[in-house]
Amino acid sequence: MSTDVFGALANPVRRRLLEGLRAGPRSTGDLAGMFELGRPAVSEHLAVLRSAGLVREEPRGRHRFYHLEAAPLAEVDDWLHPFERYWNQRLRALSELLDEETP
């Protein structure tokens, strides 16, 4: 059903597809032009993104336009947030200070 969002983002092709969709909906062939891949491969990647809820397809004529559906990315953001203080220097200093205060 809805595949793992993290798994969907694991592939660089799929990440670039999402980046390409930020500017607006695009057709499959248009998206496939971004890569040196065969069209079936891109189509499969789009299917993975779709099963992760990251993309919505709108058939228009004989083209099929894909729309960015960024809502599931919030899950990644939520997972990432608790780690933020560990890579941000200033917040890290603050948190270490707090760790000293509360033993």
Added chain:
Amino acid sequence: MSTDVFGALANPVRRRLLEGLRAGPRSTGDLAGMFELGRPAVSEHLAVLRSAGLVREEPRGRHRFYHLEAAPLAEVDDWLHPFERYWNQRLRALSELLDEETP
């Protein structure tokens, strides 16, 4: 050398390992206790995290303690940021307003 960070996060076991390391450094056996997996499997997952720079190992006696090294997660955060306005309603409205203001 440094494996893809997104690829490292694709596996739920590895994500839970990083979560478990937020509280502080832990030994391999301790971490393996979090799962119903064999110790070698967990050890390999830790190797993947290490090759992604997400973890640092500190040999202490016959134990080996793993420390969280969250810096590479900033790459994920950076990638995620341009999408934020697409899933956050309020920020989306704001950014669309800004887009109108600055042509």
Added chain:
DNA sequence: TCGATGCGTCGGGAAAGATTGACGCGTCGG
């Protein structure tokens, strides 16, 4: 109506990932 176009899907093969049992190495306690 007919040929061309744009797509998704299926089958197969190659590559990568995940898990296990067995083994070897260094470390600690007695």
Added chain:
DNA sequence: CCGACGCGTCAATCTTTCCCGACGCATCGA
């Protein structure tokens, strides 16, 4: 000094992912 402990690594196996060529379906232009 020795047996037990905690680990990492290796070979082998199984699953998943990735990619392609071929095919079929629907749509558009003439």
